[in-house]
Amino acid sequence: MSKPIVAITMGDPAGIGPEIVVKALASPAIYEIGRPLVIGDAKRLRHAANICDAAVDIAVVEGPEGAAFEHGRIDCVDLDCVPKDLPFGAVSAIAGDAAYRFIERAVELAVGGRVGAICTAPLNKEAxxxxxxxxPGHTELLAHLTGTEEVSMLLNAPGLRVIHVTTHIGLIDMVRKIDAGLVKRTIDRGNRVLLSAGVERPRIAVCGINPHAGENGLFGYREEEEKIVPAVEAARAEGIDAQGPLPADTAFFRAKRGDFDLVVAMYHDQGHGPVKVLGIEEGVNITVGLPVIRTSVDHGTAFDIAGTGRAGEASMLEALRQAVDLAPRA
Incomplete structure:
Protein backbone atom coordinates (compact mmCIF):
# COMPACT_ATOMS: atom_id res chain seq x y z
CA MET A 1 0.00 0.00 0.00
CA SER A 2 1.44 3.36 -1.05
CA LYS A 3 2.21 6.12 1.39
CA PRO A 4 -0.51 8.80 1.16
CA ILE A 5 0.35 12.32 0.03
CA VAL A 6 -0.58 14.93 2.65
CA ALA A 7 -0.94 18.55 1.58
CA ILE A 8 0.29 20.76 4.42
CA THR A 9 -0.97 24.35 4.37
CA MET A 10 1.57 26.79 5.82
CA GLY A 11 -1.01 28.79 7.78
CA ASP A 12 -0.74 32.49 8.50
CA PRO A 13 2.78 33.40 7.34
CA ALA A 14 3.07 35.98 10.15
CA GLY A 15 2.51 33.28 12.76
CA ILE A 16 4.35 30.13 13.81
CA GLY A 17 3.01 28.03 10.93
CA PRO A 18 6.14 28.19 8.74
CA GLU A 19 8.36 27.31 11.71
CA ILE A 20 6.38 24.30 12.92
CA VAL A 21 6.05 23.00 9.36
CA VAL A 22 9.81 23.19 8.85
CA LYS A 23 10.55 21.65 12.24
CA ALA A 24 8.12 18.79 11.67
CA LEU A 25 9.53 18.00 8.23
CA ALA A 26 13.12 18.24 9.43
CA SER A 27 12.39 14.95 11.19
CA PRO A 28 12.41 11.73 9.14
CA ALA A 29 9.35 10.39 11.01
CA ILE A 30 6.67 11.61 8.60
CA TYR A 31 8.60 10.54 5.50
CA GLU A 32 8.65 7.00 6.85
CA ILE A 33 4.83 6.81 6.80
CA GLY A 34 3.66 9.42 4.30
CA ARG A 35 4.55 11.88 1.54
CA PRO A 36 4.33 15.50 2.74
CA LEU A 37 3.77 18.37 0.30
CA VAL A 38 3.69 21.95 1.60
CA ILE A 39 1.29 24.46 0.06
CA GLY A 40 2.72 27.85 0.93
CA ASP A 41 5.42 30.36 0.14
CA ALA A 42 8.95 29.09 -0.50
CA LYS A 43 10.63 32.33 0.64
CA ARG A 44 8.87 32.17 3.98
CA LEU A 45 9.77 28.53 4.47
CA ARG A 46 13.45 29.28 3.77
CA HIS A 47 13.29 32.13 6.28
CA ALA A 48 11.72 29.79 8.84
CA ALA A 49 14.38 27.17 8.18
CA ASN A 50 17.07 29.75 8.89
CA ILE A 51 15.32 30.85 12.08
CA CYS A 52 15.02 27.25 13.29
CA ASP A 53 18.48 26.26 12.07
CA ALA A 54 16.88 23.36 10.19
CA ALA A 55 19.10 21.41 7.79
CA VAL A 56 16.56 21.21 4.95
CA ASP A 57 16.33 22.42 1.37
CA ILE A 58 13.13 24.02 0.07
CA ALA A 59 12.31 22.72 -3.43
CA VAL A 60 9.64 24.46 -5.50
CA VAL A 61 7.32 22.09 -7.38
CA GLU A 62 4.21 22.64 -9.51
CA GLY A 63 2.29 19.87 -7.81
CA PRO A 64 2.58 16.43 -6.22
CA GLU A 65 3.70 14.86 -9.49
CA GLY A 66 6.96 16.82 -9.37
CA ALA A 67 7.74 16.19 -5.71
CA ALA A 68 10.57 13.91 -4.55
CA PHE A 69 9.22 13.30 -1.01
CA GLU A 70 12.72 12.81 0.38
CA HIS A 71 13.81 13.63 3.90
CA GLY A 72 16.07 16.67 3.88
CA ARG A 73 14.14 18.28 1.03
CA ILE A 74 10.79 20.00 1.66
CA ASP A 75 8.66 20.01 -1.49
CA CYS A 76 6.62 23.21 -1.74
CA VAL A 77 3.88 24.28 -4.12
CA ASP A 78 4.94 27.94 -4.05
CA LEU A 79 2.10 30.45 -4.39
CA ASP A 80 4.67 33.26 -4.06
CA CYS A 81 2.26 35.62 -2.32
CA VAL A 82 4.15 36.67 0.82
CA PRO A 83 6.40 39.77 0.75
CA LYS A 84 9.96 39.05 1.86
CA ASP A 85 9.74 41.74 4.54
CA LEU A 86 6.38 40.66 6.03
CA PRO A 87 6.81 41.05 9.81
CA PHE A 88 6.17 38.16 12.15
CA GLY A 89 3.70 38.51 14.98
CA ALA A 90 1.33 41.09 13.48
CA VAL A 91 -2.15 40.91 11.97
CA SER A 92 -1.90 41.49 8.24
CA ALA A 93 -4.45 41.46 5.42
CA ILE A 94 -1.73 40.15 3.10
CA ALA A 95 -1.01 37.27 5.46
CA GLY A 96 -4.72 36.51 5.89
CA ASP A 97 -5.27 36.39 2.14
CA ALA A 98 -2.19 34.17 1.73
CA ALA A 99 -3.48 31.73 4.35
CA TYR A 100 -6.77 31.53 2.47
CA ARG A 101 -5.02 30.89 -0.84
CA PHE A 102 -2.93 28.07 0.66
CA ILE A 103 -6.10 26.31 1.84
CA GLU A 104 -7.89 26.93 -1.43
CA ARG A 105 -5.10 25.24 -3.41
CA ALA A 106 -4.92 22.31 -0.97
CA VAL A 107 -8.66 21.73 -1.32
CA GLU A 108 -8.35 21.79 -5.12
CA LEU A 109 -5.67 19.11 -4.92
CA ALA A 110 -7.64 16.98 -2.46
CA VAL A 111 -10.97 17.20 -4.28
CA GLY A 112 -9.14 16.38 -7.51
CA GLY A 113 -7.69 13.24 -5.93
CA ARG A 114 -4.09 14.42 -6.28
CA VAL A 115 -3.46 14.31 -2.51
CA GLY A 116 -4.97 12.01 0.07
CA ALA A 117 -5.40 14.41 2.98
CA ILE A 118 -4.93 17.99 4.15
CA CYS A 119 -3.09 19.04 7.31
CA THR A 120 -3.35 22.70 8.27
CA ALA A 121 -1.06 24.98 10.23
CA PRO A 122 -2.92 27.71 12.16
CA LEU A 123 -4.42 30.82 10.64
CA ASN A 124 -5.44 34.06 12.35
CA LYS A 125 -9.15 34.86 12.09
CA GLU A 126 -8.65 38.63 12.28
CA ALA A 127 -6.08 38.50 9.49
CA PRO A 136 -15.22 32.09 11.61
CA GLY A 137 -12.32 29.66 11.16
CA HIS A 138 -10.80 26.76 9.24
CA THR A 139 -13.80 24.48 9.77
CA GLU A 140 -16.32 26.81 8.16
CA LEU A 141 -13.87 27.81 5.41
CA LEU A 142 -13.26 24.20 4.43
CA ALA A 143 -16.99 23.50 4.42
CA HIS A 144 -17.47 26.45 2.04
CA LEU A 145 -14.66 25.41 -0.30
CA THR A 146 -15.92 21.83 -0.52
CA GLY A 147 -19.61 22.74 -0.77
CA THR A 148 -20.39 20.88 2.44
CA GLU A 149 -23.49 22.05 4.30
CA GLU A 150 -22.59 20.81 7.77
CA VAL A 151 -19.40 19.59 9.41
CA SER A 152 -18.17 18.99 12.95
CA MET A 153 -14.96 19.80 14.78
CA LEU A 154 -13.41 16.84 16.56
CA LEU A 155 -10.48 17.34 18.94
CA ASN A 156 -8.21 14.43 19.75
CA ALA A 157 -5.90 14.80 22.77
CA PRO A 158 -4.07 12.21 24.85
CA GLY A 159 -6.81 10.14 26.46
CA LEU A 160 -9.74 12.24 25.25
CA ARG A 161 -11.74 12.79 22.05
CA VAL A 162 -14.35 15.56 21.80
CA ILE A 163 -16.75 16.44 18.97
CA HIS A 164 -18.60 19.76 18.99
CA VAL A 165 -22.24 20.44 18.18
CA THR A 166 -21.46 24.15 17.75
CA THR A 167 -18.16 26.00 17.65
CA HIS A 168 -17.55 29.62 16.70
CA ILE A 169 -20.75 31.31 17.86
CA GLY A 170 -21.77 33.10 21.04
CA LEU A 171 -23.50 31.33 23.89
CA ILE A 172 -26.93 32.87 23.28
CA ASP A 173 -26.73 31.98 19.60
CA MET A 174 -25.54 28.51 20.54
CA VAL A 175 -28.65 27.79 22.59
CA ARG A 176 -30.84 29.00 19.75
CA LYS A 177 -29.00 26.99 17.11
CA ILE A 178 -28.95 23.63 18.86
CA ASP A 179 -31.85 21.32 18.14
CA ALA A 180 -32.36 17.58 18.36
CA GLY A 181 -31.57 17.08 14.68
CA LEU A 182 -28.21 18.83 14.91
CA VAL A 183 -27.25 16.90 18.06
CA LYS A 184 -28.22 13.60 16.42
CA ARG A 185 -26.23 14.37 13.26
CA THR A 186 -23.20 15.25 15.39
CA ILE A 187 -23.49 11.96 17.29
CA ASP A 188 -23.71 10.14 13.95
CA ARG A 189 -20.60 11.85 12.55
CA GLY A 190 -18.62 11.08 15.69
CA ASN A 191 -19.73 7.47 15.67
CA ARG A 192 -18.75 7.03 12.00
CA VAL A 193 -15.27 8.50 12.39
CA LEU A 194 -14.54 6.26 15.38
CA LEU A 195 -15.76 3.20 13.51
CA SER A 196 -13.48 4.13 10.59
CA ALA A 197 -10.62 4.49 13.07
CA GLY A 198 -11.13 0.92 14.28
CA VAL A 199 -13.23 1.45 17.42
CA GLU A 200 -15.65 -1.47 17.17
CA ARG A 201 -18.51 -0.08 19.26
CA PRO A 202 -17.89 3.56 20.21
CA ARG A 203 -19.12 4.60 23.64
CA ILE A 204 -20.35 8.17 23.38
CA ALA A 205 -21.10 10.63 26.20
CA VAL A 206 -23.40 13.53 25.32
CA CYS A 207 -23.08 16.66 27.44
CA GLY A 208 -25.90 18.86 28.60
CA ILE A 209 -26.04 22.59 27.95
CA ASN A 210 -26.76 23.82 31.46
CA PRO A 211 -24.94 23.12 34.74
CA HIS A 212 -25.73 19.62 36.00
CA ALA A 213 -27.39 18.98 32.60
CA GLY A 214 -30.28 21.13 33.77
CA GLU A 215 -31.03 18.97 36.82
CA ASN A 216 -34.63 18.30 35.76
CA GLY A 217 -35.41 21.93 34.97
CA LEU A 218 -33.67 23.49 37.97
CA PHE A 219 -31.20 25.25 35.64
CA GLY A 220 -32.12 26.72 32.30
CA TYR A 221 -35.38 26.25 30.44
CA ARG A 222 -35.43 22.48 29.93
CA GLU A 223 -33.14 22.70 26.90
CA GLU A 224 -31.85 19.20 27.67
CA GLU A 225 -35.32 17.64 27.46
CA GLU A 226 -36.16 19.50 24.25
CA LYS A 227 -32.87 19.46 22.34
CA ILE A 228 -30.72 16.59 23.61
CA VAL A 229 -32.85 13.76 25.02
CA PRO A 230 -34.64 13.08 21.69
CA ALA A 231 -31.30 12.95 19.87
CA VAL A 232 -29.80 10.47 22.33
CA GLU A 233 -32.92 8.31 22.20
CA ALA A 234 -32.85 8.31 18.38
CA ALA A 235 -29.17 7.36 18.36
CA ARG A 236 -29.71 4.52 20.80
CA ALA A 237 -32.66 3.27 18.72
CA GLU A 238 -30.20 2.90 15.84
CA GLY A 239 -27.79 0.86 17.96
CA ILE A 240 -25.36 3.66 18.85
CA ASP A 241 -24.05 3.44 22.41
CA ALA A 242 -24.82 7.03 23.41
CA GLN A 243 -25.48 8.23 26.97
CA GLY A 244 -26.79 11.59 28.07
CA PRO A 245 -27.43 14.34 28.59
CA LEU A 246 -24.67 14.20 31.19
CA PRO A 247 -23.21 17.04 33.27
CA ALA A 248 -20.12 18.15 31.36
CA ASP A 249 -17.79 17.93 34.35
CA THR A 250 -18.85 14.34 34.99
CA ALA A 251 -18.74 13.38 31.31
CA PHE A 252 -15.16 14.56 30.80
CA PHE A 253 -13.95 12.96 34.02
CA ARG A 254 -15.49 9.64 33.05
CA ALA A 255 -14.14 9.84 29.49
CA LYS A 256 -10.61 10.45 30.72
CA ARG A 257 -11.06 7.52 33.11
CA GLY A 258 -11.88 5.32 30.11
CA ASP A 259 -15.66 4.99 30.31
CA PHE A 260 -16.24 6.70 26.95
CA ASP A 261 -14.48 6.86 23.58
CA LEU A 262 -15.95 10.23 22.64
CA VAL A 263 -17.62 13.20 24.30
CA VAL A 264 -20.17 15.31 22.43
CA ALA A 265 -19.74 18.91 23.61
CA MET A 266 -22.48 21.44 23.00
CA TYR A 267 -20.29 24.51 22.49
CA HIS A 268 -16.73 25.65 21.86
CA ASP A 269 -15.33 26.22 25.34
CA GLN A 270 -17.17 23.26 26.86
CA GLY A 271 -15.11 20.97 24.65
CA HIS A 272 -11.91 22.94 24.13
CA GLY A 273 -11.18 23.59 27.80
CA PRO A 274 -10.67 19.97 28.90
CA VAL A 275 -8.73 19.09 25.73
CA LYS A 276 -6.30 21.95 26.12
CA VAL A 277 -5.74 21.25 29.79
CA LEU A 278 -4.79 17.69 28.88
CA GLY A 279 -2.39 18.56 26.10
CA ILE A 280 -2.59 21.60 23.82
CA GLU A 281 0.83 20.73 22.40
CA GLU A 282 -0.29 17.25 21.37
CA GLY A 283 -3.93 17.93 20.51
CA VAL A 284 -5.20 17.50 16.96
CA ASN A 285 -8.23 19.06 15.30
CA ILE A 286 -10.09 16.88 12.78
CA THR A 287 -12.89 18.22 10.58
CA VAL A 288 -15.56 15.52 10.35
CA GLY A 289 -18.06 15.41 7.50
CA LEU A 290 -15.96 16.85 4.67
CA PRO A 291 -15.45 14.92 1.42
CA VAL A 292 -11.70 15.17 2.13
CA ILE A 293 -9.58 14.27 5.15
CA ARG A 294 -8.44 17.31 7.14
CA THR A 295 -6.45 17.43 10.35
CA SER A 296 -4.88 20.41 12.08
CA VAL A 297 -2.83 21.50 15.03
CA ASP A 298 -4.96 22.39 18.03
CA HIS A 299 -3.35 25.75 18.75
CA GLY A 300 -3.22 29.22 17.28
CA THR A 301 -0.71 31.37 15.45
CA ALA A 302 1.15 32.33 18.67
CA PHE A 303 2.09 35.79 17.42
CA ASP A 304 3.94 36.43 20.68
CA ILE A 305 6.67 33.92 19.77
CA ALA A 306 6.39 33.87 15.96
CA GLY A 307 9.72 34.34 14.24
CA THR A 308 11.78 33.29 17.28
CA GLY A 309 12.17 29.58 16.53
CA ARG A 310 10.71 28.68 19.93
CA ALA A 311 7.43 27.13 18.71
CA GLY A 312 7.11 23.39 19.30
CA GLU A 313 6.15 21.03 16.48
CA ALA A 314 4.58 18.22 18.56
CA SER A 315 0.98 19.02 17.57
CA MET A 316 1.93 19.37 13.90
CA LEU A 317 3.68 15.99 13.94
CA GLU A 318 0.65 14.36 15.55
CA ALA A 319 -1.72 16.06 13.10
CA LEU A 320 0.38 14.75 10.22
CA ARG A 321 0.39 11.23 11.66
CA GLN A 322 -3.39 11.25 11.99
CA ALA A 323 -3.79 12.64 8.46
CA VAL A 324 -1.73 9.71 7.19
CA ASP A 325 -3.76 7.25 9.27
CA LEU A 326 -7.09 8.58 7.96
CA ALA A 327 -6.10 9.09 4.32
CA PRO A 328 -7.22 6.56 1.71
CA ARG A 329 -4.57 4.26 0.28
CA ALA A 330 -4.07 3.77 -3.43
Whole structure:
Protein backbone atom coordinates (compact mmCIF):
# COMPACT_ATOMS: atom_id res chain seq x y z
CA MET A 1 0.00 0.00 0.00
CA SER A 2 1.44 3.36 -1.05
CA LYS A 3 2.21 6.12 1.39
CA PRO A 4 -0.51 8.80 1.16
CA ILE A 5 0.35 12.32 0.03
CA VAL A 6 -0.58 14.93 2.65
CA ALA A 7 -0.94 18.55 1.58
CA ILE A 8 0.29 20.76 4.42
CA THR A 9 -0.97 24.35 4.37
CA MET A 10 1.57 26.79 5.82
CA GLY A 11 -1.01 28.79 7.78
CA ASP A 12 -0.74 32.49 8.50
CA PRO A 13 2.78 33.40 7.34
CA ALA A 14 3.07 35.98 10.15
CA GLY A 15 2.51 33.28 12.76
CA ILE A 16 4.35 30.13 13.81
CA GLY A 17 3.01 28.03 10.93
CA PRO A 18 6.14 28.19 8.74
CA GLU A 19 8.36 27.31 11.71
CA ILE A 20 6.38 24.30 12.92
CA VAL A 21 6.05 23.00 9.36
CA VAL A 22 9.81 23.19 8.85
CA LYS A 23 10.55 21.65 12.24
CA ALA A 24 8.12 18.79 11.67
CA LEU A 25 9.53 18.00 8.23
CA ALA A 26 13.12 18.24 9.43
CA SER A 27 12.39 14.95 11.19
CA PRO A 28 12.41 11.73 9.14
CA ALA A 29 9.35 10.39 11.01
CA ILE A 30 6.67 11.61 8.60
CA TYR A 31 8.60 10.54 5.50
CA GLU A 32 8.65 7.00 6.85
CA ILE A 33 4.83 6.81 6.80
CA GLY A 34 3.66 9.42 4.30
CA ARG A 35 4.55 11.88 1.54
CA PRO A 36 4.33 15.50 2.74
CA LEU A 37 3.77 18.37 0.30
CA VAL A 38 3.69 21.95 1.60
CA ILE A 39 1.29 24.46 0.06
CA GLY A 40 2.72 27.85 0.93
CA ASP A 41 5.42 30.36 0.14
CA ALA A 42 8.95 29.09 -0.50
CA LYS A 43 10.63 32.33 0.64
CA ARG A 44 8.87 32.17 3.98
CA LEU A 45 9.77 28.53 4.47
CA ARG A 46 13.45 29.28 3.77
CA HIS A 47 13.29 32.13 6.28
CA ALA A 48 11.72 29.79 8.84
CA ALA A 49 14.38 27.17 8.18
CA ASN A 50 17.07 29.75 8.89
CA ILE A 51 15.32 30.85 12.08
CA CYS A 52 15.02 27.25 13.29
CA ASP A 53 18.48 26.26 12.07
CA ALA A 54 16.88 23.36 10.19
CA ALA A 55 19.10 21.41 7.79
CA VAL A 56 16.56 21.21 4.95
CA ASP A 57 16.33 22.42 1.37
CA ILE A 58 13.13 24.02 0.07
CA ALA A 59 12.31 22.72 -3.43
CA VAL A 60 9.64 24.46 -5.50
CA VAL A 61 7.32 22.09 -7.38
CA GLU A 62 4.21 22.64 -9.51
CA GLY A 63 2.29 19.87 -7.81
CA PRO A 64 2.58 16.43 -6.22
CA GLU A 65 3.70 14.86 -9.49
CA GLY A 66 6.96 16.82 -9.37
CA ALA A 67 7.74 16.19 -5.71
CA ALA A 68 10.57 13.91 -4.55
CA PHE A 69 9.22 13.30 -1.01
CA GLU A 70 12.72 12.81 0.38
CA HIS A 71 13.81 13.63 3.90
CA GLY A 72 16.07 16.67 3.88
CA ARG A 73 14.14 18.28 1.03
CA ILE A 74 10.79 20.00 1.66
CA ASP A 75 8.66 20.01 -1.49
CA CYS A 76 6.62 23.21 -1.74
CA VAL A 77 3.88 24.28 -4.12
CA ASP A 78 4.94 27.94 -4.05
CA LEU A 79 2.10 30.45 -4.39
CA ASP A 80 4.67 33.26 -4.06
CA CYS A 81 2.26 35.62 -2.32
CA VAL A 82 4.15 36.67 0.82
CA PRO A 83 6.40 39.77 0.75
CA LYS A 84 9.96 39.05 1.86
CA ASP A 85 9.74 41.74 4.54
CA LEU A 86 6.38 40.66 6.03
CA PRO A 87 6.81 41.05 9.81
CA PHE A 88 6.17 38.16 12.15
CA GLY A 89 3.70 38.51 14.98
CA ALA A 90 1.33 41.09 13.48
CA VAL A 91 -2.15 40.91 11.97
CA SER A 92 -1.90 41.49 8.24
CA ALA A 93 -4.45 41.46 5.42
CA ILE A 94 -1.73 40.15 3.10
CA ALA A 95 -1.01 37.27 5.46
CA GLY A 96 -4.72 36.51 5.89
CA ASP A 97 -5.27 36.39 2.14
CA ALA A 98 -2.19 34.17 1.73
CA ALA A 99 -3.48 31.73 4.35
CA TYR A 100 -6.77 31.53 2.47
CA ARG A 101 -5.02 30.89 -0.84
CA PHE A 102 -2.93 28.07 0.66
CA ILE A 103 -6.10 26.31 1.84
CA GLU A 104 -7.89 26.93 -1.43
CA ARG A 105 -5.10 25.24 -3.41
CA ALA A 106 -4.92 22.31 -0.97
CA VAL A 107 -8.66 21.73 -1.32
CA GLU A 108 -8.35 21.79 -5.12
CA LEU A 109 -5.67 19.11 -4.92
CA ALA A 110 -7.64 16.98 -2.46
CA VAL A 111 -10.97 17.20 -4.28
CA GLY A 112 -9.14 16.38 -7.51
CA GLY A 113 -7.69 13.24 -5.93
CA ARG A 114 -4.09 14.42 -6.28
CA VAL A 115 -3.46 14.31 -2.51
CA GLY A 116 -4.97 12.01 0.07
CA ALA A 117 -5.40 14.41 2.98
CA ILE A 118 -4.93 17.99 4.15
CA CYS A 119 -3.09 19.04 7.31
CA THR A 120 -3.35 22.70 8.27
CA ALA A 121 -1.06 24.98 10.23
CA PRO A 122 -2.92 27.71 12.16
CA LEU A 123 -4.42 30.82 10.64
CA ASN A 124 -5.44 34.06 12.35
CA LYS A 125 -9.15 34.86 12.09
CA GLU A 126 -8.65 38.63 12.28
CA ALA A 127 -6.08 38.50 9.49
CA UNK A 128 -8.31 36.20 7.43
CA UNK A 129 -11.15 38.72 7.71
CA UNK A 130 -8.84 41.63 6.93
CA UNK A 131 -7.81 39.75 3.79
CA UNK A 132 -11.44 39.72 2.63
CA UNK A 133 -12.39 36.18 3.64
CA UNK A 134 -15.04 36.39 6.34
CA UNK A 135 -15.22 32.93 7.90
CA PRO A 136 -15.22 32.09 11.61
CA GLY A 137 -12.32 29.66 11.16
CA HIS A 138 -10.80 26.76 9.24
CA THR A 139 -13.80 24.48 9.77
CA GLU A 140 -16.32 26.81 8.16
CA LEU A 141 -13.87 27.81 5.41
CA LEU A 142 -13.26 24.20 4.43
CA ALA A 143 -16.99 23.50 4.42
CA HIS A 144 -17.47 26.45 2.04
CA LEU A 145 -14.66 25.41 -0.30
CA THR A 146 -15.92 21.83 -0.52
CA GLY A 147 -19.61 22.74 -0.77
CA THR A 148 -20.39 20.88 2.44
CA GLU A 149 -23.49 22.05 4.30
CA GLU A 150 -22.59 20.81 7.77
CA VAL A 151 -19.40 19.59 9.41
CA SER A 152 -18.17 18.99 12.95
CA MET A 153 -14.96 19.80 14.78
CA LEU A 154 -13.41 16.84 16.56
CA LEU A 155 -10.48 17.34 18.94
CA ASN A 156 -8.21 14.43 19.75
CA ALA A 157 -5.90 14.80 22.77
CA PRO A 158 -4.07 12.21 24.85
CA GLY A 159 -6.81 10.14 26.46
CA LEU A 160 -9.74 12.24 25.25
CA ARG A 161 -11.74 12.79 22.05
CA VAL A 162 -14.35 15.56 21.80
CA ILE A 163 -16.75 16.44 18.97
CA HIS A 164 -18.60 19.76 18.99
CA VAL A 165 -22.24 20.44 18.18
CA THR A 166 -21.46 24.15 17.75
CA THR A 167 -18.16 26.00 17.65
CA HIS A 168 -17.55 29.62 16.70
CA ILE A 169 -20.75 31.31 17.86
CA GLY A 170 -21.77 33.10 21.04
CA LEU A 171 -23.50 31.33 23.89
CA ILE A 172 -26.93 32.87 23.28
CA ASP A 173 -26.73 31.98 19.60
CA MET A 174 -25.54 28.51 20.54
CA VAL A 175 -28.65 27.79 22.59
CA ARG A 176 -30.84 29.00 19.75
CA LYS A 177 -29.00 26.99 17.11
CA ILE A 178 -28.95 23.63 18.86
CA ASP A 179 -31.85 21.32 18.14
CA ALA A 180 -32.36 17.58 18.36
CA GLY A 181 -31.57 17.08 14.68
CA LEU A 182 -28.21 18.83 14.91
CA VAL A 183 -27.25 16.90 18.06
CA LYS A 184 -28.22 13.60 16.42
CA ARG A 185 -26.23 14.37 13.26
CA THR A 186 -23.20 15.25 15.39
CA ILE A 187 -23.49 11.96 17.29
CA ASP A 188 -23.71 10.14 13.95
CA ARG A 189 -20.60 11.85 12.55
CA GLY A 190 -18.62 11.08 15.69
CA ASN A 191 -19.73 7.47 15.67
CA ARG A 192 -18.75 7.03 12.00
CA VAL A 193 -15.27 8.50 12.39
CA LEU A 194 -14.54 6.26 15.38
CA LEU A 195 -15.76 3.20 13.51
CA SER A 196 -13.48 4.13 10.59
CA ALA A 197 -10.62 4.49 13.07
CA GLY A 198 -11.13 0.92 14.28
CA VAL A 199 -13.23 1.45 17.42
CA GLU A 200 -15.65 -1.47 17.17
CA ARG A 201 -18.51 -0.08 19.26
CA PRO A 202 -17.89 3.56 20.21
CA ARG A 203 -19.12 4.60 23.64
CA ILE A 204 -20.35 8.17 23.38
CA ALA A 205 -21.10 10.63 26.20
CA VAL A 206 -23.40 13.53 25.32
CA CYS A 207 -23.08 16.66 27.44
CA GLY A 208 -25.90 18.86 28.60
CA ILE A 209 -26.04 22.59 27.95
CA ASN A 210 -26.76 23.82 31.46
CA PRO A 211 -24.94 23.12 34.74
CA HIS A 212 -25.73 19.62 36.00
CA ALA A 213 -27.39 18.98 32.60
CA GLY A 214 -30.28 21.13 33.77
CA GLU A 215 -31.03 18.97 36.82
CA ASN A 216 -34.63 18.30 35.76
CA GLY A 217 -35.41 21.93 34.97
CA LEU A 218 -33.67 23.49 37.97
CA PHE A 219 -31.20 25.25 35.64
CA GLY A 220 -32.12 26.72 32.30
CA TYR A 221 -35.38 26.25 30.44
CA ARG A 222 -35.43 22.48 29.93
CA GLU A 223 -33.14 22.70 26.90
CA GLU A 224 -31.85 19.20 27.67
CA GLU A 225 -35.32 17.64 27.46
CA GLU A 226 -36.16 19.50 24.25
CA LYS A 227 -32.87 19.46 22.34
CA ILE A 228 -30.72 16.59 23.61
CA VAL A 229 -32.85 13.76 25.02
CA PRO A 230 -34.64 13.08 21.69
CA ALA A 231 -31.30 12.95 19.87
CA VAL A 232 -29.80 10.47 22.33
CA GLU A 233 -32.92 8.31 22.20
CA ALA A 234 -32.85 8.31 18.38
CA ALA A 235 -29.17 7.36 18.36
CA ARG A 236 -29.71 4.52 20.80
CA ALA A 237 -32.66 3.27 18.72
CA GLU A 238 -30.20 2.90 15.84
CA GLY A 239 -27.79 0.86 17.96
CA ILE A 240 -25.36 3.66 18.85
CA ASP A 241 -24.05 3.44 22.41
CA ALA A 242 -24.82 7.03 23.41
CA GLN A 243 -25.48 8.23 26.97
CA GLY A 244 -26.79 11.59 28.07
CA PRO A 245 -27.43 14.34 28.59
CA LEU A 246 -24.67 14.20 31.19
CA PRO A 247 -23.21 17.04 33.27
CA ALA A 248 -20.12 18.15 31.36
CA ASP A 249 -17.79 17.93 34.35
CA THR A 250 -18.85 14.34 34.99
CA ALA A 251 -18.74 13.38 31.31
CA PHE A 252 -15.16 14.56 30.80
CA PHE A 253 -13.95 12.96 34.02
CA ARG A 254 -15.49 9.64 33.05
CA ALA A 255 -14.14 9.84 29.49
CA LYS A 256 -10.61 10.45 30.72
CA ARG A 257 -11.06 7.52 33.11
CA GLY A 258 -11.88 5.32 30.11
CA ASP A 259 -15.66 4.99 30.31
CA PHE A 260 -16.24 6.70 26.95
CA ASP A 261 -14.48 6.86 23.58
CA LEU A 262 -15.95 10.23 22.64
CA VAL A 263 -17.62 13.20 24.30
CA VAL A 264 -20.17 15.31 22.43
CA ALA A 265 -19.74 18.91 23.61
CA MET A 266 -22.48 21.44 23.00
CA TYR A 267 -20.29 24.51 22.49
CA HIS A 268 -16.73 25.65 21.86
CA ASP A 269 -15.33 26.22 25.34
CA GLN A 270 -17.17 23.26 26.86
CA GLY A 271 -15.11 20.97 24.65
CA HIS A 272 -11.91 22.94 24.13
CA GLY A 273 -11.18 23.59 27.80
CA PRO A 274 -10.67 19.97 28.90
CA VAL A 275 -8.73 19.09 25.73
CA LYS A 276 -6.30 21.95 26.12
CA VAL A 277 -5.74 21.25 29.79
CA LEU A 278 -4.79 17.69 28.88
CA GLY A 279 -2.39 18.56 26.10
CA ILE A 280 -2.59 21.60 23.82
CA GLU A 281 0.83 20.73 22.40
CA GLU A 282 -0.29 17.25 21.37
CA GLY A 283 -3.93 17.93 20.51
CA VAL A 284 -5.20 17.50 16.96
CA ASN A 285 -8.23 19.06 15.30
CA ILE A 286 -10.09 16.88 12.78
CA THR A 287 -12.89 18.22 10.58
CA VAL A 288 -15.56 15.52 10.35
CA GLY A 289 -18.06 15.41 7.50
CA LEU A 290 -15.96 16.85 4.67
CA PRO A 291 -15.45 14.92 1.42
CA VAL A 292 -11.70 15.17 2.13
CA ILE A 293 -9.58 14.27 5.15
CA ARG A 294 -8.44 17.31 7.14
CA THR A 295 -6.45 17.43 10.35
CA SER A 296 -4.88 20.41 12.08
CA VAL A 297 -2.83 21.50 15.03
CA ASP A 298 -4.96 22.39 18.03
CA HIS A 299 -3.35 25.75 18.75
CA GLY A 300 -3.22 29.22 17.28
CA THR A 301 -0.71 31.37 15.45
CA ALA A 302 1.15 32.33 18.67
CA PHE A 303 2.09 35.79 17.42
CA ASP A 304 3.94 36.43 20.68
CA ILE A 305 6.67 33.92 19.77
CA ALA A 306 6.39 33.87 15.96
CA GLY A 307 9.72 34.34 14.24
CA THR A 308 11.78 33.29 17.28
CA GLY A 309 12.17 29.58 16.53
CA ARG A 310 10.71 28.68 19.93
CA ALA A 311 7.43 27.13 18.71
CA GLY A 312 7.11 23.39 19.30
CA GLU A 313 6.15 21.03 16.48
CA ALA A 314 4.58 18.22 18.56
CA SER A 315 0.98 19.02 17.57
CA MET A 316 1.93 19.37 13.90
CA LEU A 317 3.68 15.99 13.94
CA GLU A 318 0.65 14.36 15.55
CA ALA A 319 -1.72 16.06 13.10
CA LEU A 320 0.38 14.75 10.22
CA ARG A 321 0.39 11.23 11.66
CA GLN A 322 -3.39 11.25 11.99
CA ALA A 323 -3.79 12.64 8.46
CA VAL A 324 -1.73 9.71 7.19
CA ASP A 325 -3.76 7.25 9.27
CA LEU A 326 -7.09 8.58 7.96
CA ALA A 327 -6.10 9.09 4.32
CA PRO A 328 -7.22 6.56 1.71
CA ARG A 329 -4.57 4.26 0.28
CA ALA A 330 -4.07 3.77 -3.43
Missing amino acids: LHAGGHVF
